[in-house]
Amino acid sequence: MLRQRTIREKASCIGVGLHSGRKIKLEILPAPEGNGITFVRTDMRLHAELKACIEHVADTTLATTLSAGVNGSRATVGTVEHLLAALSGLGIDNARVLVDGPEIPIMDGSAAPYVEMLQAAGLEAQRKLKRFLVIKKEVKVRDGDKLARIAPGSGFKIRCTVDFDHPLIPPLPYLFQFSERSFLRDLVRARTFGFLKDVEALRERGLARGGSLENAVVIDEYRVLNPEGLRYSDEFVRHKVLDALGDLSLLGMTVIGHVELVRAGHALNTHLVRKVLKDPKAFEIVEPAAEELEQAMQGADSRFPQFESIGSVV
Numbered sequence: 145m146l147r148q149r150t151i152r153e154k155a156s157c158i159g160v161g162l163h164s165g166r167k168i169k170l171e172i173l174p175a176p177e178g179n180g181i182t183f184v185r186t187d188m189r190l191h192a193e194l195k196a197c198i199e200h201v202a203d204t205t206l207a208t209t210l211s212a213g214v215n216g217s218r219a220t221v222g223t224v225e226h227l228l229a230a231l232s233g234l235g236i237d238n239a240r241v242l243v244d245g246p247e248i249p250i251m252d253g254s255a256a257p258y259v260e261m262l263q264a265a266g267l268e269a270q271r272k273l274k275r276f277l278v279i280k281k282e283v284k285v286r287d288g289d290k291l292a293r294i295a296p297g298s299g300f301k302i303r304c305t306v307d308f309d310h311p312l313i314p315p316l317p318y319l320f321q322f323s324e325r326s327f328l329r330d331l332v333r334a335r336t337f338g339f340l341k342d343v344e345a346l347r348e349r350g351l352a353r354g355g356s357l358e359n360a361v362v363i364d365e366y367r368v369l370n371p372e373g374l375r376y377s378d379e380f381v382r383h384k385v386l387d388a389l390g391d392l393s394l395l396g397m398t399v400i401g402h403v404e405l406v407r408a409g410h411a412l413n414t415h416l417v418r419k420v421l422k423d424p425k426a427f428e429i430v431e432p433a434a435e436e437l438e439q440a441m442q443g444a445d446s447r448f449p450q451f452e453s454i455g456s457v458v
């Protein structure tokens with residue numbers, strides 16, 4: 145049965161912040177139904193807590209940053225997108241994410257380390273049923289030749305095209321049809337990437353201090369500089385889809401609709417989320433009846449994104 149999910153016990157790791165270069169401790173705790181995903185800055189007074197929601201998106205250059213005034217101070221958490229993608233890909237609705245610094249540790253630049261720690265902690269089904277945000281009409285945002293669009297359709301699909309005019313990154317569209325299984329197989333290991341010339345420019349501005357070949361694919365004009373090469377031949381476009389999955393999770397629940405992204409990044413992804421949520425005609429929130437979800441779990445109803453069965457209800 146497709147119920148809301150949290151994790152069974154605390155998951156934790158220590159890693160480096162991509163931009164600050166600081167060592168940061170990340171802990172993920174179970175949370176009750178209806179909590180959603182919240183971030184807690186444990187290094188701040190009164191442990192400022194902020195919700196992962198579109199209203200808190202403060203910056204989308206290089207990564208997605210959430211920020212809010214909490215208890216009289218400003219709490220900011222950067223580089224949330226890969227962790228949000230991991231939570232959303234595993235169907236985790238409720239969790240509290242504790243960090244003792246201003247950004248989520250980058251780990252290996254993909255969502256795989258977060259997925260591993262969440263799976264090791266174990267997923268737990270809660271009593272309340274999952275809710276879905278069903279797209280009812282097309283919503284589009286553009287910025288020059290960049291486009292992000294969502295339209296009604298069964299399941300949750302993301303079609304993504306990148307165009308970097310680079311021999312290693314062919315401008316071929318990648319179509320991702322969401323299921324927990326396809327997420328784990330096709331997206332989870334795709335790492336963030338950068339061009340050598342941009343990395344040098346970022347360093348000069350004091351950014352990407354924690355960046356290295358350990359947590360990003362770096363390419364020069366012709367080749368991949370990482371000695372181990374790529375994890376998927378089209379790792380770049382897959383990573384863009386992973387980013388989009390994280391950003392789109394700011395819609396607040398699993399989406400039913402078809403997304404198209406052309407040269408889009410965090411700015412356009414979050415714009416799209418904002419525009420959908422502003423238009424009450426663009427979506428409907430559906431809480432499917434238990435028997436509908438039962439059929440969905442057996443693959444007999446393609447309207448709903450597929451999640452794997454997990455243990456018994458708490």
Ligand SMILES: [Zn+2]
Nearest residue numbers: 225336383387
């Ligand atoms: Zn990314």
